[in-house]
Amino acid sequence: MRRQRSAARSSALHAALLFFGLHAAPLPAQDVVSHEAELESGRSHYIANCARCHGVNGGGGEGPPLARSTLPRAPDDAALVRIMRTGISGSAMGSTWWLSRESLEQIALFVRSLAPASADEAETLRGDPSRGRTVFEAEGCDRCHTVRGFGTGRGPDLTTVGSRRGASYLREAIVDPPAALPRGLTAMPSDFVDYLVVRAVDRDGRAVRGVRLNEDTYTIQIKDARGVIRTFYKPDLQSLDREFDRSLMQSYADRLSEEDLDDLIAYLATLTGSELRGIS
Ligand code: HEC
Ligand code: HEC
Known part of the structure; x- marks a missing residue:
């Protein structure tokens, strides 16, 4: 009898949720409210601690996009919490030691909720990576960059640049190099600007x-x-x-057409190093 009543109540709630445009969440009312509250505080912790590098909507920038269906280095929530706690050594991403475990879990919840089809991913996908590779070779980018051991290392190695950077940052690095002087590629403290x-x-x-x-x-x-x-x-x-207003790398803003630039960014985004893991 009691069970029936509560079932009736929850189906009424269900109908109410549908009525108000909330999608059929099969959770009791209290849990729905607390899930929303957790997500909301996850969002505000994310904005305060992550957005400047990963973008407000997780589209990426100085750091890689997080609005993806799978994060190679954070396959589950435990790994995501661990990565926030430790940071990633040899990169600009430091530890968020000041956040409690609860806050980190809320951020993880929020990161998982980000829509995979962010604007940034759309930008990545706009170009043609194989044409981009031809542009890379024709423009002589390998005079200063190495990819999988080929090229000259006057600038940063680009073998894994697609897993380290978002498309907006890649674009900036090509059209306005001094604006994207990388931080933390070397073993120096993560606020040290490299290639200054x-x-x-x-x-x-x-x-x-x-x-x-x-x-x-x-x-x-x-x-x-x-x-x-x-x-x-x-x-x-x-x-x-x-x-700070200079770079060894010239701007390619006037040399490349919009299409070349899109293709180049699409090519760089494919350089994730994942093809290397199979070998080693
Ligand atoms: C100062 C910039 C910066 C901040 C702030 C920052 N990150 Fe990062 N993050 C990076 C960079 C750069 C990388 C890529 C590191 C590398 O591979 O060299 C990265 C990588 C990651 C990855 C790995 C993605 C993958 O490919 O699997 C995750 C997950 C991540 N960050 C989550 C976060 C979260 C969550 C926060 C906030 C608590 C945060 N980051 C704050 C710069 C930052
Ligand atoms: C004369 C040397 C030189 C050439 C040629 C050059 N670059 Fe660079 N590049 C650099 C240096 C140095 C940096 C480090 C940051 C800076 O100084 O802007 C850099 C940074 C970058 C970055 C950012 C990497 C990161 O992880 O932050 C990307 C992406 C990049 N270059 C792509 C290209 C592409 C694509 C081309 C060809 C169209 C190219 N570069 C040509 C020297 C060069």
Whole structure:
């Protein structure tokens, strides 16, 4: 008798939910409310802690898109919570040690709820990756980048760039390189900007311009255009300028058509390194 009554109540609730446009959630009312509340706090923790790198809707940016049906490195919620807790070493993604386990679980809930068909994925899919590969070769991108060991390593290796970056960031890296100076590709602290162009002038007025490799309180290491690495003792320098508005990489905004650019981004997005895992 009691069971019948509660069944009747829940089917009335069910009808009410349908009536108000909420889809047939087979959960009792209280659970529906708390699920919504958890999702909502997951969303606000996500906006505060993740959105600047993964995009407000999970479309990706400096970090890869999270609005995907499967996350290779976070196949389940436990793995997702673990990744947030530890961060990813050698990348800009640090630990979110200040969040409680409960908050991390709420974020995981929210990340799972993101629609897989985000705008960013649509952008990735717009181009043709095999044409993009031809553009990559024709434009000589391999003069500075390596992909699976081929090319020259003056700039970052791109073998796994598709698993590290979202399409919006890839576009920016190609049309406005200084805006996308990468953080945390090397073993330096994750707020260290890699490939920063610097200009040092020593006591005798000799200037060296190149890419900063390392820097601490007293010393800086610079790799010049010929690939020669020099270390300077900073108190000995007349001046040291960090050129945040420059990159070794020129902008391709005027060289590539919209179509070439879409194809190139689609090609880069396929470089996830997953084909390598099978080999090793
Ligand atoms: C400062 C930027 C930054 C912030 C903030 C950040 N991430 Fe990341 N995240 C990255 C980058 C970059 C990568 C790719 C790392 C790599 O592979 O080198 C990444 C990778 C990931 C991955 C792995 C995806 C896969 O391919 O399986 C997950 C999951 C993830 N982040 C979730 C989060 C969540 C959730 C938050 C918020 C708690 C967060 N990240 C905050 C930059 C960030
Ligand atoms: C003269 C050397 C040079 C050439 C040529 C070059 N790049 Fe770059 N690229 C760099 C450097 C250096 C960086 C590091 C960030 C910066 O300085 O902008 C970089 C960064 C990138 C990034 C961001 C990588 C990351 O993980 O943050 C992408 C993507 C990229 N380049 C793609 C390309 C493509 C595509 C081409 C050809 C159309 C190309 N590059 C040509 C030197 C070059």
